[in-house]
Every structure is written in C-alpha cells, then in structure tokens.
Amino acid sequence: xxxxxxxxxxxxxxxxxxxxxxxxxxxxxxxxxxxxxxxxxxxxxxxxxxxxxxxxxxxxxxxxxxxxxxxxxxxxxxxxxxxxxxxxxxxxxxxxxxxxxxxxxxxxxxxxxxxxxxxxxxxxxxxxxxxxxxxxxxxxxxxxxxxxxxxxxxxxxxxxxxxxxxxxxxxxxxxxxxxxxxxxxxx
Amino acid sequence: xxxxxxxxxxxxxxxxxxxxxxxxxxxxxxxxxxxxxxxxxxxxxxxxxxxxxxxxxxxxxxxxxxxxxxxxxxxxxxxxxxxxxxxxxxxxxxxxxxxxxxxxxxxxxxxxxxxxxxxxxxxxxxxxxxxxxxxxxxxxxxxxxxxxxxxxxxxxxxxxxxxxxxxxxxxxxxxxxxxxxxxxxxx
DNA sequence: TGTACATCAGTGAACGCGCGTTCACTGATGTAC
DNA sequence: TGTACATCAGTGAACGCGCGTTCACTGATGTAC
Numbered sequence: 269x270x271x272x273x274x275x276x277x278x279x280x281x282x283x284x285x286x287x288x289x290x291x292x293x294x295x296x297x298x299x300x301x302x303x304x305x306x307x308x309x310x311x312x313x314x315x316x317x318x319x320x321x322x323x324x325x326x327x328x329x330x331x332x333x334x335x336x337x338x339x340x341x342x343x344x345x346x347x348x349x350x351x352x353x354x355x356x357x358x359x360x361x362x363x364x365x366x367x368x369x370x371x372x373x374x375x376x377x378x379x380x381x382x383x384x385x386x387x388x389x390x391x392x393x394x395x396x397x398x399x400x401x402x403x404x405x406x407x408x409x410x411x412x413x414x415x416x417x418x419x420x421x422x423x424x425x426x427x428x429x430x431x432x433x434x435x436x437x438x439x440x441x442x443x444x445x446x447x448x449x450x451x452x453x454x455x
Numbered sequence: 456x457x458x459x460x461x462x463x464x465x466x467x468x469x470x471x472x473x474x475x476x477x478x479x480x481x482x483x484x485x486x487x488x489x490x491x492x493x494x495x496x497x498x499x500x501x502x503x504x505x506x507x508x509x510x511x512x513x514x515x516x517x518x519x520x521x522x523x524x525x526x527x528x529x530x531x532x533x534x535x536x537x538x539x540x541x542x543x544x545x546x547x548x549x550x551x552x553x554x555x556x557x558x559x560x561x562x563x564x565x566x567x568x569x570x571x572x573x574x575x576x577x578x579x580x581x582x583x584x585x586x587x588x589x590x591x592x593x594x595x596x597x598x599x600x601x602x603x604x605x606x607x608x609x610x611x612x613x614x615x616x617x618x619x620x621x622x623x624x625x626x627x628x629x630x631x632x633x634x635x636x637x638x639x640x641x642x
Numbered sequence: 643t644g645t646a647c648a649t650c651a652g653t654g655a656a657c658g659c660g661c662g663t664t665c666a667c668t669g670a671t672g673t674a675c
Numbered sequence: 676t677g678t679a680c681a682t683c684a685g686t687g688a689a690c691g692c693g694c695g696t697t698c699a700c701t702g703a704t705g706t707a708c
Contacts (some may be wrong), residue, residue, distance in 0.1 A: 271684075289476055305663085306685050314662065363505055376621045377614075399646065408637065416613075416634045420615055423606030427564075430555055434563045447603045450595065450638055458651075479694065490698085493652050501695065646699075646707090661692085668686075674679090 272310040275300045276324050279317060283361040288369070290408045291316070291361075321432060325366035329355065333388050345352065345448060348392075351420065353441055356425045367422065382412055389414050396452065406454050420447050459497040460610065463511050466504060470548040475556070478548075480504070505556065511571065512553035520575050529588045532635060535579070540628055543612045560568065568598055576601050578629045583639065593641050600639060607634050 278300040283291055297304035311317040326348040332351055338344040356363045375386045383411055384390045399405035405413070424444050427433060433440060465487040472479055480501055484491035498504040519538055525531040543550045562573045571577045579601040586592035592600070611631050614620060620627060 277584045294661075303686050308663080309684055336590075358556045368613065370616075370618045377618065379617055379621065401692080412630070412633070413637075415606060416611075416637060419610030419614055419634065419657090420603060420638075421610065423584075423610030424603075424609065426555065426609055426613060427602075427606055432562065432564055435565065445600070446599070447606065450593075450600075450603060451607075480696090481694075490653050492654080495696080496651055643707105647705105648707100649703105649705075651701105651703090653681105655698090655700100657695105657697075659694085661694095662690105664690075665688090666686105667688100668684105670682105671683090672680105672682075674681100675677105 271300070271302065271303050271306065275302070275317075276412070279321055280324060280362060280365075283321060283365055284338055284359050288364045291318075299364055318365070319372050322365045322369045322371065325362050328362075329444075330387050333391070341393060341395055341404060344395060345452070346445065348388075349444055349448060350441060352421055352435075353425065353444060355426070359430065363425075364407050377415060378411070387420065392417070399452075404454060405452055416451050417448050420444075420451060458489065458493065461587055462489070462494055462497055462504075463507060466508055467511060467549060467552075470508060470552055471546050474548050475551045478505075505552070506559050508557045509552045509558065512549050515549075516553050517574050520578070528582055530589060531582060531619070533632065535575075536631055536635060537628060540612065540624075540631060544615070544624070547616065551613075557631070563597070564602060564621070576605065580640075586639075591641060593638055603638050604635050607631075607638060 275296060279291070279296045282296050286292070286295060289343065293306045293307050296305055296317070302307075307317060312322060332355075333348055334406050336344060336347045336351065337346055355366075375381070380386060380387055381393075389411070393411040396405050396413050397410040400407060400410065421444055424440075424447060428435075428440055433443075462483065466478070466483045469483050469486050473479070473482060478633055480494050481491045483504070484494055485549040487493075494504060498507060519542075520535055523531060523534045523538065525534055542553075562568070567573060568580075570578055576598070583592050583600050584597040587594060587597065608631055611627075611634060615622075620630075622630065
C-alpha cells in the first residue's frame with residue numbers, strides 16, 4: 269500500500285524531469301526502486317497513473333494556496349498569482365498534470381464550481397464577491413470573474429511557454445498582475 | 456519542389472487526424488503518396504517539418520482573419536473570436552501547431568509586435584486604439600489589451616479542451632465574448 | 643544532333659531504440675484449524 | 676504450537692509495435708561539348 273504513494277511521488281519527480289509526453293512507466297519504476305511492472309499492481313495502466321498524478325498535483329496546488337493567509341484581497345491575489353506562475357514556470361510538467369491534462373469527472377464548470385468542489389476558485393470567487401460588496405471589484409458574476417482571471421493567467425503562461433514573450437520573470441509577473449487588475453478592479 | 460508543398464499540406468491533414476504527439480513521418484509520407492524518406496529531401500528532420508507546419512498553420516490563420524472585413528469594432532471582435540474558437544475546437548492540432556508549439560525566431564512580444572510582425576495582433580491593437588479615441592474602449596496600452604484578450608481566449612479554450620466546462624458551443628462562445636468585453640469595453 | 647556526365651528527387655531495406663503490456667513465476671505474509 | 680494453504684506485492688523475461696533515421700541505390704532530368 270505504501271508503494272502506491274512512493275510510485276506516485278516518484279512519478280511526479282519523473283514528470284518534472286522528463287515532461288508529460290516523455291513520462292515512461294519504466295523510468296517511474298526505476299526511480300521508485302521497483303520493477304516497471306510493480307506499477308500495474310497499484311494502477312490499472314498508464315492512463316490511470318496519469319489521472320492519479322493529475323489529482324495528486326492538484327492537491328498539492330490546493331495545499332499551497334491554503335497556506336496563503338493574506339486577508340487583503342489584492343495582496344491575496346498577488347500571492348496566489350506569484351505561486352501560480354512559479355508552479356507553471358518552475359515545474360511545468362507538474363503544472364500540466366494539474367491543469368492541462370484532461371480531467372476525470374469532477375471540477376467541471378459550472379456545476380462543480382458552484383457546489384464548491386474547486387476550493388481555490390471557490391475561495392477566489394468568495395473574496396471577489398466580498399470585494400464587490402465593499403466597492404473594490406467591478407460588478408459581474410463573481411464566479412465568472414474568477415474563471416476569467418484563471419483563464420487569462422493560464423493564457424499568458426501558455427504564451428510565455430511557447431516563447432512569445434521576451435520578458436524577465438518579474439516583468440512577466442507584473443504583466444500578469446496588470447491583466448488581472450483589468451478584469452477585476454473597479455477603476 | 457512541388458512535393459514540399461504537398462508534404463506540408465498532407466502533414467497538416469495528418470496533424471488534424473492524429474494529433475500533435477502522434478504525428479509520424481511515416482504517416483505523413485503515406486498520405487503524400489511518397490516514401491517517408493522523401494520528407495528528408497525537403498526538411499532537415501522532424502523538428503524542422505514541425506516548425507514549418509507551425510508557420511504554415513499560422514499563415515492560414517492570418518489569411519482567415521484577413522477575410523473578416525467588418526468595420527465596426529465589436530462585430531470584428533465577434534467574428535475573429537468565433538473564427539478562433541472554430542479553429543481551436545474543430546482543428547485542435549492545427550491550432551496547437553500555430554499557437555502552442557514553441558515558435559522559431561520572430562513574433563516575440565514586445566519587439567516584433569510593436570514592429571507589426573504579427574498582423575492579427577497588430578490589426579487588433581490598431582482597432583482598439585481607434586476605439587479608445589472614439590470613447591468605446593477603456594484606457595490602457597492598446598497592444599497590451601490585445602495581448603490580454605488573446606491570452607484570455609487561449610486560456611478559456613485550454614480550460615474547455617481539458618474538459619473543465621460543461622457548456623454548449625454557443626454558451627462557451629458567449630462566455631468568451633463576455634470575457635473579452637470585460638477586458639475591452641468602457642462600461 | 644548526339645554522347646557523356648552530373649545532379650538530384652525519391653526509393654526501400656534495415657538499424658536500433660524505447661515503449662506499454664503479457665505472462666508465468668517467486669517468495670513473503672497472513673489465516674484457519 | 677505447528678502445519679497447510681491462500682493471498683498478494685513484486686519480479687524478470689519476453690512480445691510486438693511504431694518510431695526517427697542511416698544508407699546505398701535508382702532512374703529521370705538537365706547540362707556541356
């Protein structure tokens with residue numbers, strides 16, 4: 269039973285080292301100090317491992333966001349954005365596993381989001397709604413604003429990763445924050 | 456010489472049929488009615504073909520946009536957005552080749568965009584600047600607004616493709632247009 | 643006009659590789675009586 | 676307490692596949708004299 273977790277963690281490491289396309293069960297097994305075939309004892313096949321990997325990576329991301337305790341809306345957004353960019357640029361394969369890989373059931377907009385099954389987006393939307401009440405955030409459906417913000421960030425990151433930007437990390441981060449401000453802020 | 460273009464077109468077809476990861480020179484050759492090895496007469500290797508494919512797909516997209524003649528800003532945005540969504544959802548691999556694959560030199564922000572080397576974004580920014588003069592578009596750097604719009608669209612499309620949305624094509628399109636409106640419009 | 647030669651697009655067989663997965667197995671651990 | 680058996684995690688060899696790429700080649704076309 270423990271081996272399952274070892275395999276999962278080693279698969280995450282291997283994912284970061286090799287990238288999503290290049291991930292092989294052989295390499296995962298080797299990293300876990302186990303025969304490639306041992307993986308089949310814990311996962312149905314490669315696709316199953318990949319899905320589990322996506323869930324695992326997403327959990328880690330959620331845990332990371334939960335550590336961000338800022339009360340102020342803008343400093344919270346700033347911190348989450350920076351964490352997101354760090355994840356995307358420093359651990360691209362992990363990022364892909366969490367956000368790009370096709371999801372299994374769950375976390376589908378709108379139903380699962382309205383039901384609060386996506387903690388990060390849920391928290392974001394709640395903070396936006398609060399900001400609207402206090403006159404800080406432009407009117408509009410708070411959940412949709414959260415989705416737009418998420419999409420913009422992912423879009424900018426995608427463009428960055430395909431080599432479209434010649435910007436320093438800090439300039440890129442600032443640009444992302446300006447993009448979010450344009451979507452969120454009142455003035 | 457003609458064969459090069461035949462190969463390129465067949466590679467695009469094969470790209471749509473097989474997807475970006477699964478594209479093989481053998482399949483491309485077969486589709487072009489030629490030995491896989493003939494490809495090497497026209498392209499240095501697979502990576503070279505892939506790059507040429509990206510350029511080719513991008514050219515097709517630019518030609519598509521140039522056909523959109525609407526004078527009115529909002530109907531132009533509407534038409535381009537719909538064309539972009541169609542491309543992304545109906546020809547995902549082609550879309551990937553044009554927008555996701557790592558670019559070769561050229562079309563890098565900000566220098567190449569300011570120099571007008573990206574016709575679509577350039578035209579978009581010019582229309583936005585015009586809209587600002589006429590009081591239709593919220594203030595801000597027009598080129599950056601164009602980039603934000605592009606990123607948002609790509610982000611929403613990415614989320615859609617990874618199965619995050621349970622929306623009809625039309626509802627999804629409307630959502631995209633609302634997202635752009637939020638970034639662009641004055642009120 | 644005819645001959646000899648160079649160029650070059652395309653061929654087809656083969657190499658070596660890494661992959662996911664199958665299969666029959668080993669050997670340790672837990673359970674029943 | 677001891678024996679017999681079932682369970683089950685992990686092994687290791689092997690299969691079959693598709694891939695990018697190499698290599699020596701063929702045969703048509705163009706060029707020089």
